[in-house]
Amino acid sequence: MTDQVSTEHENTENRWLRLRRRIAAKPVLNLAYRVAVGVVGTVVLAVGIIAIPYPGPGWLIVFAGLGILGSEFAWAYRLLRFAKARYDQFMEWFAGQSVVVKALSVLATTVVVVATLWVLGAIDLVAGWFGIEQPLLESPLG
Structure with a gap:
């Protein structure tokens, strides 16, 4: 069963990579795609930041926004890794x-x-x- 799930994941990933390569091959479409990812990621990130002090999934929304941005922008991917590591450290400290x-x-x-x-x-x-x-x-x- 695990092999089947792994194969399905690889097929989905390969389809996505092929689609992304086709988009990247067309400069105007690639720019539009990157702008759309930037706008959507920024909106999700902003909603997450606003939601942080409230009960609920504020940090999860922040990480989702950074993940969306990180799919196209290296700086956002680095920030996501950094923020998640600091969050995990804080939660470990807070639990004690x-x-x-x-x-x-x-x-x-x-x-x-x-x-x-x-x-x-x-x-x-x-x-x-x-x-x-x-x-x-x-x-x-x-």
Whole structure:
């Protein structure tokens, strides 16, 4: 079964490489492809960076964006390897920390999330649904 999966993976990879070579052979198409990869990768990366402080897959989205960019740009591939290594080191360090450090981390994350929701006006919006009108809940952005 493993041989079959490996063969299917190789066939898919070979098809992809053949397609990529055909695209690369046409300068205009190659430029359009690289621009599209750059735009899509940058958008995914930006969404990931925005999502980092929130519960959920923020770092996974960052790594996906860098992976998309890294498929065409060497600098992004190097950055992906560097960022993943630092992330793994941090998570290993964090796993060995005390409950107090972990609790402070949860508190800091909560403060960041609440603060950004307040600045973006989401807290005032939701409070308005329940008839709560407090000037303190209003976003400083107006």
